[in-house]
Amino acid sequence: MPKMKRVFTLLTFLFAVVSLVVLPVARVYSADCSKVEDLFSSTYDVTFSLQSNGDAAVTQKISLKNLSSDCFVSEFGLTVNSGRVQSVSGKDSLGTIKTSSKKEKDATIIIARLNDEVIGLGRAVVFTLEYTLKGLASKEGNIWRVSVPNIATSEEVTAYTLRVRSPRSFGNIFSTTIEPKRKIVGKDNTVLEFNKEILETQGVTISFGDSQQIFFNFKLPLENKQLFRKKFQVPIPSDTDSQVVLLKEMKPKPGRIYLDKFGNYLAEYTVPARSFIEAQIEGLVKIIDTDSGEVATSGKEFSEEELKIFKEESAFVQVQESLIQEQAKKLEDTKKIYNFVTKTFQFDSRLETNLKKDRVGALSIVSNKDSKLTTTDFVDLFTAISRAAGMPTRQVIGLVVSKNAANKPRYVGPPLYTKSLHTWVQVYDKDQKTWFDVDPTWGNTANADYFGGNFTDRIALLFTDSTYGLENLESFTLLSDSVEVGYSSSPEDFTPEVSMDIDLDQPVAGFPADLEIKLANNKGVSLASSNLNIELDNLTVVGESQKKLEALLPFEKRVIKFRVRGGNFFGKLEGKVKVRLVGSQKEIQKEQNVRIDSLFSFGVQQTSLIGILVLLILGNFAPRFFRKK
Structure with a gap:
């Protein structure tokens, strides 16, 4: 034995x-x-x-x-x-x-x-x-x-x-x-x-938990050193599938807030020549579970054509290079890509003392597996391989509430070179038609899984292909106290306040009239995409009576136009316009009685018609009159 x-x-x-x-x-x-x-x-x-x-x-x-x-x-x-x-x-x-x-x-x-x-x-x-x-x-x-x-x-x-x-x-x-x-x-x-x-x-x-709330307070210096006035495009937190934004205060008011092709909300400020203003923006972000049944505004809804930009090559994201393509074929899906990126490479701890590390790009990183990576490097590499595998992937720059800088480092490389902001990625799920978060840097440094789910410790500020819009974030990095973020437990109402007015030209039988529906969002919460329906009594709509509206942004005013006609040639009629705005967050109804003049009543349209008829008659008989003479 x-x-x-x-x-x-x-x-x-x-x-x-x-x-x-x-x-x-x-x-x-x-x-x-x-x-x-x-x-x-x-x-x-x-x-x-x-x-x-x-x-x-x-x-x-x-x-x-x-x-x-x-x-x-x-x-x-x-x-x-x-x-x-x-x-x-x-x-x-x-x-x-x-x-x-x-x-x-x-x-x-x-x-x-x-x-x-x-x-x-x-x-x-x-x-x-x-x-x-x-x-x-x-x-x-x-x-x-x-x-x-x-x-x-x-x-x-x-x-x-x-x-x-x-x-x-x-x-x-x-x-x-x-x-x-x-x-x-x-x-x-x-x-x-x-x-x-x-x-x-x-x-x-x-x-x-049911939802997370994060407050933000920005004091952004906007200085124009030029001889002419200058427009600044300032990114503000935007609505996504899981992020609902409430803008509580904006001083001074921006000229407008608009939505760009990447899904960003941009506040446009005009600064006079050789002048300085401080843009103060205060608000809350509510992070919700996309499976909870609560509806987010979603900001921009992407078509298949619009998603193509997130599968293409961009600066520092060399999708077409053979080494990137080989990794994409080998790894197949986003989870395997995440595991490869987080387990193969190490974070560059030298960033604690030196912020001036250049951005080298995904190809350089994958060519040298001994590379020490910045947060931007982790994001570039994941983005390149994920796009090469055919998955729409966008980079995100935002603000995090982090108490552990050692295990959860923040850094965004050139041209910003800042620890005030953090960067991660979002991948588009074609089946669910939503974006989900992936943080390859913290997946490497925090010894925890930062793949999927809804991250509740951060605010998305800018979506980019890799370099788009980075210059607009410069004002967030100039002063140490420019940006303040933290958790909030105070109850807030994230319901938009939308008013509606009906403006209809005086309708006359036989003539088309302009019908304008004027919408005004009076609160710093977007109204999700919705449908506008028109119902008419004794009038008909020329064309479609229903229009699908994109999200109505905070403080936005919008006019939706229709053409209507109807009435009685020989007598006046009473009509009615009924307007209904139907969305996932809100339903608004309004109606207005209208008087429809007969064709033979005296009004601008009739006078114009008589004038045209007179001109036609004169135009027809005048040549004969002059020939007889």
Whole structure:
């Protein structure tokens, strides 16, 4: 019988906050027993029970199976890269397991000595570890956020189940970066269950709550040094599928607010020659769950033709280059592209002291996998490969509410060179017809999954192909106190206030008349795209009686024109105009009585008609009169 060889293995299993790093540790007393992945397999059944204060009671049931007749396990180790582990205990089939723990810097190492050692080929031992992880869930504004990183262990994992149980006081499920296999919503708890697929990711991030609110306050210096007046186009937060904007104050009022081809809201200010103004813009952004049933304005709706620009090559995004095309064919979908970008490259920590790093572009990065990347580099590379794979992808520059600059760095490269702003990407889902967020930089630095779902810690400010509109953000970077953002819990009404007026030329039987519907948005909230319907009594519309309207932007005024005709040639009639504006956010109705003059009444149209007839008659008889003379 071969001699048994003892293995002392510390298998690392990590459940902690987003900033945790897995530290696998192993001690082996024989070279023959060094390949743990070939000697043991395991199954995991793990439950995180979140408490109302954000702590998590962790129960970890583990089954270890021996695949060797020469080696066995007597101790199990758990390294949690957090100093907030408390109340550690364990048990196996023979009773209580002796456990110990010690802190090393920001980590906690838990050692469990098994009563029932895993001895013998095919032998399995089941044991349970329990501990409390302080502050696993944190409340950010109105949203509870919990990040459960993936496990890292040296043995083969044959089955894995993760349950996250949250109290109902956390609210509804807002978003998850991985779709759970099962959801159970009870009276007191909500349970999400995940399976082995989670091992292929960086873990799962779950948000609870109904919506998030972020306030913003901009004081932007606009200086015109030219001899002539100059127009400044200032990006302001725009409405998207998940972001609803309320502009509370704008001093001075811009000349106009308009929507560009990328979906940006731009406020246009005119500054006189050799003058300076400070544009003060204050408001709120409400971030909603796109599956909640609440409707966002969506700003711009993109057609297939308009989406093409987000699949094309642009500066620093070399879509057609062979190296980029090869990666796109190899990786196939956005999740694999995300994993490649976040796991292959490293963030350049030198940005903490030097902001002047040039923007090199996706081709240069993929050609050198030892490259250290900025946030802009991560975004350029992801954008290039994603577009090469045929997926519409746009870059986003915005503002984040981040308290951890080390794990969640902010930076936008040339021409801005600033840490005041952050950049990420959005990919268009053709099936859902929505954009979803991807942050490849934080996916690399924060040890958490920043793919998909709705990010609740940021405001989208500018959408771009890669360089479009960057110069318009310069005013956001000039002064350290130009921009203020933070969470807000004060209740606000995000319902637009729209007034409607009907202006109809005096209709006359037989003559077309102009009908104008005048809409005015009197609040800093956009009205989502809607339908305008016209119903008439004793009148008819020349052409279509219904028009589809694009979103009515904050403080926008718009006139919609129709042509109508009708009436009685020999007598006056009473008519009525009924107008109905129907949208997902609001329905407005208005009607107006009108008098329709007969053809033979005395009015401008009739006088004009008589004049025309007289001229025609004179034109017909005048030549004959002059010939007779």
